[in-house]
Amino acid sequence: MPADDVMIRFDKVVKRFGDNVVLRELDFQARPGEHVTLIGPSGSGKTTILRLLMGLERVNGGTIQVGDEYLSHMRRGDKLVPADERHLRKVRRRIGMVFQQFNLFPNMNVLRNLTEAPISVLGQPREQAEARAKELLDMVGLAEKLTANPAELSGGQQQRVAIARALAMQPDVLLLDEVTSALDPELAAGVLDVLRDIARSTDVTLLCVTHAMKFARDISDRVLMFDGGKIIEDAPPAEIFDSPREARTRDFLQSVIET
Template sequence: MAAEISAGSPPMVRFERVVKRFGDLEVLRGLDFEVRRGERVTLIGPSGSGKTTILRLLMTLERVTSGTIEVDGECLSHVRRRGRLVPADERHLRRIRRKIGMVFQQFNLFANMNVLRNLTEAPVRALGLPREQAEARARELLEMVGLADKALEHPSRLSGGQQQRVAIARALAMEPEVLLLDEVTSALDPELVAGVLDLLRDIARSGDLTVLCVTHEMRFARDVSHRVLMFDHGRIIEDGPPEQIFSDPAHPRTRAFLQAVLDA
């Protein structure tokens, strides 16, 4: 059971009237929601309901069609000039993006770099950390994820579960305030899933990270989340604590989705 978050905690992430279209396809439809600082929120729902698009918008891999996204009180993709919101430049995007780390479905490790360089390259280049300091932090993270002995290996010599652990450590090496998790076990063999989820449980419950997670692992969602949001066709149709969502969902679409997922 997740510890309670104070009702007075400020929002770390805020979506306001966010619309996202790809051509004629409207993926997000006037989306409004907040995630408070230190809160762990899981997004569930069928494929194509807009969950991963939310994470990609936060990483600025996509831009909103309309509406605004705020991170830590600052507008993400726009800035205010002379009383008007205008698209932000790359410098602004990079500064806000430094607060956010993401672990993708695919591991996205640099094949030409060993594990240690995978963890240190961004902190050195983007954060300006001295290489010795970045390497010390990287080795601490590799110890935490159980891969201290793999620092000099290349990703091709690691199993899928080990590569995902490296990807998690790499996201944490940037010391993000918000951690995004996008179906991080979907590319793993079933026998590797439990170990990665156990690691993520420990990470999610430690410190004051704000976590936004997309997953079909319902037990994981129940264990780590303060809130669960059920998405369907680009809208939130149910929002509540995991014990309510999983034990007594109010919306018939939520009940049907959970029955299909849990019986699979």
Template sequence: MSDTPAEMIRFHDVVKRFDDDVVLDGLDFAVSAGEFVTLIGPSGCGKTTILRLLMTLEQVSDGRIYVGGECLSHMTQRGRELPADEKHQRRLRKRIGMVFQQFNLFPNMRVRQNITEAPIRSLGLSRDEADRRADELLEMVGLADKADARPSQLSGGQQQRVAIARALAMRPDVLLLDEVTSALDPELVAGVLALLKDIAATTDITFLCVTHEMNFAKNVSDRVMMLDGGTVIEDGRPEKIFSAPEHERTREFLHAVLERS
């Protein structure tokens, strides 16, 4: 019996076009269950598009995407494979959470309600159960005393912590992180990254992360994938990617990013 973790995410020969612009070009990669994988690369290389495809905010132009062994992008109906409909994708999307660059909290709701709304509506949790889950998560992210606050009463770092708690409230198998510190003041970044590192270390959630925080990528990731031109040009352990990258484009990118930091 194999001890190799099952694949949680699989992109198979995925192409994504916007009109004549090919953003992803025959993309192939897999992420194992419980793995933390970080995507790096220059702007426009397709990193955020990968996350948007997994969230079904965009649809593939060609190829297949699988989540937990099930095809997200296509479904079989009467023996024929067809592009997945909204019902099929919504069912699989429940396994995926996402934390965006912008916090996207509902300004008219208090913090606890921001966290409980989706589990009640999508998972059918009772109000009491959703409240208990929200309070546990607020304790985890260090905001137990802010349950009744409005988002406008919180700092940017606190709002991002609420957004993380909201994603975790859905008990996702996969958590997507899209530049989650880019909207934060520099002094707030370390706290949010430390929280994510702790969550990664203490749960079996599978992470797929887009970030320009190279130290975070180096310290937390199991693997780092370098993208350029819509495809993965280098994939390996962070110590290998950051200390001895094989591809010249990776060396150029890391030199430019680390020079700015």
């Protein structure tokens, strides 16, 4: 695959927490605009992949590239050295993340949650940031909550604000970390609808960890089955859900459907 056709590249990435090896020399790529879903048992390292991409964790081995730039490392002369904060911030600009627990800032109202970073990180003028924030809130169906405080919103509404907040930074890659796991089913449906909409109408690269299998089937171009720190199956959704090759994939899908 030529470099300009890769948005995310993991190359022999190792991640340990103490003695616990979460990723074992993981390789994988995603193309620009591709929608990739990671499935697998809890503790298999799916969330760690997203956290590494966001720079919330550091790799113990291997490299991560975003576009043609290293995220985990930076070039010094012709050597690769671990990235410093400045380099991380530069590459992170291309990435947005939505968390399981929303992580809205309780000290800011909805509008400011959406405009703070575009203004202070991207240097957008306030009017531009606010206009864009209103468009995004409209898109997630919360235009009337502009001045509400996060504490006044339901979980589903908070998560939709969080999605809008991540998009306000105009990321090339959007990371979705179990975004509906903390929500009741009827609230989760609204959030998933918003995400389907985004998947259809934008060219953002989606990397998604979820247990919502129907949603994964709807939006994904590829589904990766994860177990023991490795990808054990990598296929289009129809294939992986209808005729999985691996026994472990079958067992996992069985257990998810049963619960």
